[in-house]
Amino acid sequence: MTAGEDRPVLTAHVTVASDPIGAIDRRLFGGFVEHLGRHVYDGIYEPGHPSADADGFRQDVIQLVKELGVTTIRYPGGNFVSGFRWEDSVGPRAERPRRLDLAWHSTETNEVGLHEFAGWLEKVGSELMLAVNLGTRGVTEALDLLEYTNIPGGTTTSELRRANGRDEPFDVRMWCLGNEMDGPWQLGHRSAEDYGKIAGMTAKAMRQLDPDLELVVCGSSARDMPTFGAWERTVLAHTYDDVDYISCHAYYSEREGDRASFLASGVDMDLFIEEVVAAADEVGAARGSDKRIRISFDEWNIWYIDRYHDEDKATGIGNWPIAPRILEDRYSVLDAVVFGSLMISLIKHADRVTSASLAQLVNVIAPIMTEPGGPAWRQTTFFPFATTSRLARGEAVRLELDVPGYETARYGTVPLVDAVATRDAEAGASAVFLVNRSQTDAVELRVDAATLGASRVVSAVTLTDDDLDAANTLEQPDRIGLAPNASAALADGTLTIVLPPVSWTAVELA
Numbered sequence: 001m002t003a004g005e006d007r008p009v010l011t012a013h014v015t016v017a018s019d020p021i022g023a024i025d026r027r028l029f030g031g032f033v034e035h036l037g038r039h040v041y042d043g044i045y046e047p048g049h050p051s052a053d054a055d056g057f058r059q060d061v062i063q064l065v066k067e068l069g070v071t072t073i074r075y076p077g078g079n080f081v082s083g084f085r086w087e088d089s090v091g092p093r094a095e096r097p098r099r100l101d102l103a104w105h106s107t108e109t110n111e112v113g114l115h116e117f118a119g120w121l122e123k124v125g126s127e128l129m130l131a132v133n134l135g136t137r138g139v140t141e142a143l144d145l146l147e148y149t150n151i152p153g154g155t156t157t158s159e160l161r162r163a164n165g166r167d168e169p170f171d172v173r174m175w176c177l178g179n180e181m182d183g184p185w186q187l188g189h190r191s192a193e194d195y196g197k198i199a200g201m202t203a204k205a206m207r208q209l210d211p212d213l214e215l216v217v218c219g220s221s222a223r224d225m226p227t228f229g230a231w232e233r234t235v236l237a238h239t240y241d242d243v244d245y246i247s248c249h250a251y252y253s254e255r256e257g258d259r260a261s262f263l264a265s266g267v268d269m270d271l272f273i274e275e276v277v278a279a280a281d282e283v284g285a286a287r288g289s290d291k292r293i294r295i296s297f298d299e300w301n302i303w304y305i306d307r308y309h310d311e312d313k314a315t316g317i318g319n320w321p322i323a324p325r326i327l328e329d330r331y332s333v334l335d336a337v338v339f340g341s342l343m344i345s346l347i348k349h350a351d352r353v354t355s356a357s358l359a360q361l362v363n364v365i366a367p368i369m370t371e372p373g374g375p376a377w378r379q380t381t382f383f384p385f386a387t388t389s390r391l392a393r394g395e396a397v398r399l400e401l402d403v404p405g406y407e408t409a410r411y412g413t414v415p416l417v418d419a420v421a422t423r424d425a426e427a428g429a430s431a432v433f434l435v436n437r438s439q440t441d442a443v444e445l446r447v448d449a450a451t452l453g454a455s456r457v458v459s460a461v462t463l464t465d466d467d468l469d470a471a472n473t474l475e476q477p478d479r480i481g482l483a484p485n486a487s488a489a490l491a492d493g494t495l496t497i498v499l500p501p502v503s504w505t506a507v508e509l510a
């Protein structure tokens with residue numbers, strides 16, 4: 001359908017406040033690549049593909065990742081990292097060991113390792129964010145990896161990097177101290193007390209080698225974890241002085257046909273962020289510290305995790321496939337609208353959330369899909385991410401909403417419209433991002449936007465469709481995309497626009 005098509009219309013009013021939330025860190029638009037399923041092999045790397053470059057990387061995928069606009073990319077996991085031996089991923093390919101990946105019951109060939117992935121990042125224009133294994137390894141191995149990546153030379157480990165073809169250091173600035181260590185599914189899972197101790201020791205040791213690192217300690221892997229809150233307080237009690245970030249992970253999906261609650265998933269993300277901030281600030285206050293721990297929301301997405309448990313996934317002591325087809329969710333219009341609202345939540349908390357990683361990028365719960373030997377295409381979730389990454393610059397600006405509400409089973413009464421604005425004073429540009437959660441009614445929205453200083457609408461695009469289950473597939477790769485929203489108009493500092501039911505919209509102003 002065309003955005004703004006005639007249908008029943010509600011009215012709503014939004015005022016753009018004068019006070020900013022905070023500067024938008026470009027790392028808010030980060031991604032995540034894990035050695036999982038067809039993400040690396042047959043995803044970003046397929047030497048026999050017609051588009052493959054001399055290094056075996058698919059150039060059609062490289063172009064889509066560049067279009068997506070991801071900044072910092074977290075690597076190599078994820079659950080994978082808790083069984084990973086980083087030494088396996090360097091040196092001559094023919095000599096690299098094949099290992100069993102217990103996290104995803106598959107075989108890792110290590111054909112793509114640290115050097116190859118860093119080379120791929122240079123092709124897509126993204127920065128490396130490394131995770132260290134604190135599941136089955138510890139302080140020594142983390143220090144060895146840091147020395148390998150960041151020391152110019154003169155030591156056995158740094159000279160090994162140079163012998164492996166990289167004369168200059170990788171100079172990795174941001175590091176994750178393990179992954180989801182609160183989860184019983186994690187190799188090396190441990191209590192908050194035990195994890196806090198090893199994370200604190202690792203952070204202190206890494207800073208002795210390179211004092212200017214940015215370190216991320218593991219927070220809760222979900223807001224509904226039974227240890228949530230207590231985990232954050234205990235871990236930060238051990239690490240507060242030595243880390244910069246605590247992580248949040250959250251995945252959302254439609255449950256039991258409850259679309260009203262699914263559309264309100266951003267409410268849960270808002271609460272998650274605010275509760276983690278409160279826990280961190282409580283620890284800081286108890287220590288009499290004026291330091292503020294930031295949040296790295298380094299895993300977030302729509303993920304129908306229950307489908308994975310229903311698949312014919314590999315099992316058995318003798319069955320360890322290479323790059324199996326797992327977690328290849330197909331995203332609908334409904335999923336993309338919720339996805340867009342999650343991006344709004346991240347921007348609304350730009351004062352404390354200054355890093356985030358969309359999990360993941362290619363094939364595995366991803367905005368980009370590929371077929372071996374065939375095409376690559378954009379899933380529906382590609383469009384809100386690429387557009388927001390391109391337009392959300394400068395600072396996030398508070399909005400005051402006067403909009404109707406609706407009832408949800410999970411979150412009570414929720415506003416029908418969610419929104420945030422951004423303003424780049426230096427460039428003279430601003431943007432407004434909007435979601436209409438109503439399943440039946442369009443919303444005619446009036447935005448008092450005088451404080452943005454805008455005088456014209458540059459563009460207005462909407463993602464919506466009468467079929468909320470419609471998706472982009474191998475057979476129909478362009479079924480869903482962005483459509484111009486011709487209803488957008490700006491006069492005397494007031495933006496008016498019609499938001500179709502279940503829609504995500506971005507308005508670029510100048």
